[in-house]
Amino acid sequence: MYPINAFRFILVDENPIVRKGLKSLISQEYPESIVDDADNSFVARHLLRKNKYDLILLGINCMNENVADTVLQLKAYNTGQKMLVLSTNSNEACAQKFLSMGVKGYLSNKSSEKDIRKAISQIFQDQIYLSESFLFGA
Numbered sequence: 001m002y003p004i005n006a007f008r009f010i011l012v013d014e015n016p017i018v019r020k021g022l023k024s025l026i027s028q029e030y031p032e033s034i035v036d037d038a039d040n041s042f043v044a045r046h047l048l049r050k051n052k053y054d055l056i057l058l059g060i061n062c063m064n065e066n067v068a069d070t071v072l073q074l075k076a077y078n079t080g081q082k083m084l085v086l087s088t089n090s091n092e093a094c095a096q097k098f099l100s101m102g103v104k105g106y107l108s109n110k111s112s113e114k115d116i117r118k119a120i121s122q123i124f125q126d127q128i129y130l131s132e133s134f135l136f137g138a
Contacts, residue, residue: 006032007124008051012044012074013037013059013086018109022057022116029117041070048077055123056083059109060098071101082123086111095130105129 007030011019019037026035036051038044044056056074060067075081084105085098095106104123107115108131119129 006030006034007054009033009035009055009057010044010047010051010053011035011037011057012039012041013057014039015059018059018086025113025116026120029120041073044074045077048074054082055120056081058083058085060085060087060089068097068101071098071103075102084119084123084129086116090131099128099130107131 009026009030011022011026013019013022016039019039023035023037026033036047036053038047047053048056058071058074060070071083071085075083083103084107085103086107086109087094088109090108090110098106105119105128107119107129111119111131115131122129
């Protein structure tokens with residue numbers, strides 16, 4: 001069991017450096033939280049069967065199978081599951097596709113630490129987060 005004021009995160013990305021960086025950032029921002037990680041969707045599904053997570057952070061360039069199917073599969077383990085996608089694709093249509101699937105946030109993988117913190121915070125406040133680059137065409 002983890003403290004009541006803590007969150008439980010799962011990071012899904014094939015790149016160990018990305019997972020380590022995100023884990024460090026989250027641990028600084030939410031020191032009482034538990035942060036698990038998976039290098040592929042198979043490991044993520046295994047962890048999701050065992051644990052309830054407050055937020056899934058998914059690097060969509062990390063999957064070999066259809067990314068949309070992966071999102072739906074991961075979300076299926078917990079109804080109301082919150083998910084933040086970090087993507088190499090900065091196409092607004094792609095972002096809208098994932099938001100329509102129930103993803104709560106969509107960030108470019110070039111986002112700053114500040115943007116990632118802001119996205120997580122907004123998602124925990126039941127708000128949708130979309131990179132400013134999508135909003136302002138940057």
